[in-house]
Amino acid sequence: MDPMKAEQSSRRTTAYDVRGLAEPDAVAPKTAKVTGDTAELDAAGLTPRQVNLELRRLIYGEGIIEVTLLNPGAMHSLAVGLLTRCRIRIEGSLGYFGCGLIDGPEIHITGRVGWSVAENMMAGVVVIDKNAGSLTGAALRGGDLVIRGQVGARTGIDQKGGTIIVGGTAGSNTGFMMQRGRQIICGDAGHGLGDSMYDGAIYVGGKVASLGVDCVEADMGPEDDELIDRKFGIYDMDRPDSFRKFVCGKKLWNYDNLEPHERKLVL
Amino acid sequence: MADDFDTSGRKLTTSKGIDTEELTGRTFPYQFDLSLVEDVDLNEATPGQDINWLEDIHLMQEGGMNAVFDRYTNAFLKIHFDIPEGRGDEIARKVLIKHLQEGNSYGIWLKHKHAKFAQPELGSWLANSQTVGENWKPSQLEGWEPPLH
Numbered sequence: 001m002d003p004m005k006a007e008q009s010s011r012r013t014t015a016y017d018v019r020g021l022a023e024p025d026a027v028a029p030k031t032a033k034v035t036g037d038t039a040e041l042d043a044a045g046l047t048p049r050q051v052n053l054e055l056r057r058l059i060y061g062e063g064i065i066e067v068t069l070l071n072p073g074a075m076h077s078l079a080v081g082l083l084t085r086c087r088i089r090i091e092g093s094l095g096y097f098g099c100g101l102i103d104g105p106e107i108h109i110t111g112r113v114g115w116s117v118a119e120n121m122m123a124g125v126v127v128i129d130k131n132a133g134s135l136t137g138a139a140l141r142g143g144d145l146v147i148r149g150q151v152g153a154r155t156g157i158d159q160k161g162g163t164i165i166v167g168g169t170a171g172s173n174t175g176f177m178m179q180r181g182r183q184i185i186c187g188d189a190g191h192g193l194g195d196s197m198y199d200g201a202i203y204v205g206g207k208v209a210s211l212g213v214d215c216v217e218a219d220m221g222p223e224d225d226e227l228i229d230r231k232f233g234i235y236d237m238d239r240p241d242s243f244r245k246f247v248c249g250k251k252l253w254n255y256d257n258l259e260p261h262e263r264k265l266v267l
Numbered sequence: 268m269a270d271d272f273d274t275s276g277r278k279l280t281t282s283k284g285i286d287t288e289e290l291t292g293r294t295f296p297y298q299f300d301l302s303l304v305e306d307v308d309l310n311e312a313t314p315g316q317d318i319n320w321l322e323d324i325h326l327m328q329e330g331g332m333n334a335v336f337d338r339y340t341n342a343f344l345k346i347h348f349d350i351p352e353g354r355g356d357e358i359a360r361k362v363l364i365k366h367l368q369e370g371n372s373y374g375i376w377l378k379h380k381h382a383k384f385a386q387p388e389l390g391s392w393l394a395n396s397q398t399v400g401e402n403w404k405p406s407q408l409e410g411w412e413p414p415l416h
């Protein structure tokens with residue numbers, strides 16, 4: 001079948017409820033193996049909705065505080081919207097939008113991730129052992145997002161808080177429209193670093209291909225070294241010999257009478 | 268505190284700023300007494316091995332007073348007591364965590380009425396908090412009839 005027709009056909013057969021929730025009649029499969037306050041869930045053969053329902057059942061309903069997820073199969077939107085403290089270990093790779101909209105969980109992914117991992121994370125820790133795609137940590141609000149490998153373009157786009165740590169290199173437009181928070185890039189950064197950033201700080205250990213609009217280099221201070229040393233200690237990462245710090249040049253800061261107050265609220 | 272969901276005392280003004288007192292119509296004891304927040308353990312209250320999301324929380328000013336910004340309400344929580352020199356950010360964070368753990372954040376209160384999916388009320392700040400959003404139904408405008416076509 002023509003791919004477009006196949007997608008249209010698929011959309012027609014997927015049920016949504018008034019909230020826009022897909023598969024509204026799906027139920028948690030109750031297939032996890034529970035041992036005390038830990039559980040192991042095999043995602044093979046389950047839909048993303050079923051996996052997420054099972055995770056909620058375990059964490060919200062059964063009081064499980066540690067879950068190991070096997071065979072994630074690069075599914076999209078896994079482990080999203082979890083709003084409590086817990087630990088999740090994902091043995092494998094995730095597709096798009098993994099671990100988004102979370103507030104509290106500590107998640108370890110042993111494989112790779114696609115676009116927008118941990119987007120809109122409010123609080124928590126997400127550690128990825130391998131590479132991540134573009135838009136990593138989009139609109140991040142808080143918490144730590146650690147990628148031990150490389151990341152694609154626009155890492156931390158619209159970032160509003162939190163700390164993104166990249167062990168390898170970062171693609172173009174890293175920190176695009178960043179409004180707050182911190183990024184620590186151990187390797188090189190692509191073109192357009194910090195383009196149109198409003199606030200926050202980007203630390204780069206390697207070379208910078210080019211700076212974006214209104215992004216300037218700043219002096220490193222003791223508080224910057226304290227942050228980097230602390231985070232690298234927590235995540236057991238090797239620190240490059242030196243970092244350069246990049247911030248907003250504030251040449252594009254044009255506010256009217258109301259906007260300074262709005263800025264204070266939003267940031 | 269969620270059972271005490273009463274905002275009848277609030278007085279919304281036309282000022283540019285918003286604060287918790289304006290939205291909820293009340294203040295809370297820990298806004299006035301440092302001793303009530305001194306024992307808050309920030310590391311224990313946050314995920315990971317440091318203060319995690321609280322890294323972005325700082326002591327600010329609102330209406331000429333010390334205040335901390337509650338991102339779950341999008342409003343300031345004023346701090347009325349004197350803050351010891353050099354402890355501004357620490358005290359602001361402790362007041363905010365106390366406010367969240369006691370379930371007094373106005374934005375969190377709204378979960379009882381508007382949460383569309385079952386979720387723990389107090390999220391990551393308090394273990395075993397009650398579940399909200401289990402019985403959400405779409406609101407119906409009085410007198411409104413769905414169109415015939």
